[in-house]
Amino acid sequence: MQVPILKQGPYLIAMVQSALTDEDLKQLRDTLVDQISHVRARGVIVDVTALDVIDSFATRTLRDIAHMIRLRGAETVIVGIQPEVAFSMVKLGLTLEGVATSLDLEEGLAYLDRSLRGTVADGRRAHR
Amino acid sequence: MEGALIADEVRVPIDSDVDIVTARQKGREMAGHCGFPSTELAVIATAISELARNIVRYAIRGEIVVRQIGKDNGKPGIEVIASDDGPGIPDLTLALQDGYSTSGSLGLGLPGVRRLMDEFDIASEFGRGTIVTVRKWKR
DSSP states (O other): OOOOEEEETTEEEEEOOSOOOHHHHHHHHHHHHHHHHHTTOSEEEEEOTTOSOOOHHHHHHHHHHHHHHHHTTOEEEEEOOOHHHHHHHHHHTOOOTTOEEESSHHHHHHHHHHHHHHHHHHTTTTTO | OOOOEEEEEEEEEEOSHHHHHHHHHHHHHHHHHTTOOHHHHHHHHHHHHHHHHHIIIIISOEEEEEEEEEOTTSOEEEEEEEEEOSSOOSOHHHHTSTTOOSSSSOOOHHHHHHHHSSEEEEEEETTTEEEEEEEEEOO
């Protein structure tokens, strides 16, 4: 199951539509890390609203995505983790430490807008 | 673990990462029929995902059996049996410690699954295979 990736302004939005296998998750990671430069995106949103399970592998891959995207010079935010999924993750001992999360797509976009303004003001991205 | 009556069961052979998704979806479905609320469905599906993942990672192939069970007092529950004929776990005490892993993964598999479910039982013979049985009772 391929995850459709849309471009909206300076952002890439990956909309997960259904359950993902490990291979699907790896492919999503590789595609996002690669795509970021092609479209010169400044931020990535991964919408996981449709996921009914986020297990150890999914958690690790989401964290890898966020860290790799950061190394590529952009920000990532994971949106839409469902309450029962959050409950199971915590029980299992999984965290997304160091990864931004937001309630939904709208909040995720607002988060990226804010963090992008912040970095521009710092001048850290002045020489892109 | 206490004895239980088996009402219905589904068997999923575990051979690749695709089967991990199948197993947890079938398990969730069965737990849904059993009347578990959505939070518990996610918990059960997550536990199955981790158990199936261990099979793929350590044993290459095995099987997940999900059963609807009932206590003597009529209370319904779900039983998940994850079995494989893989290398077995040399040190069970160590494998049940948080943070321990031999494959360089997160190492949270078994203790995490134990926290998710109500009952947890493991039998492993070095060189022969592993059977993990977990249960969750409807509240």
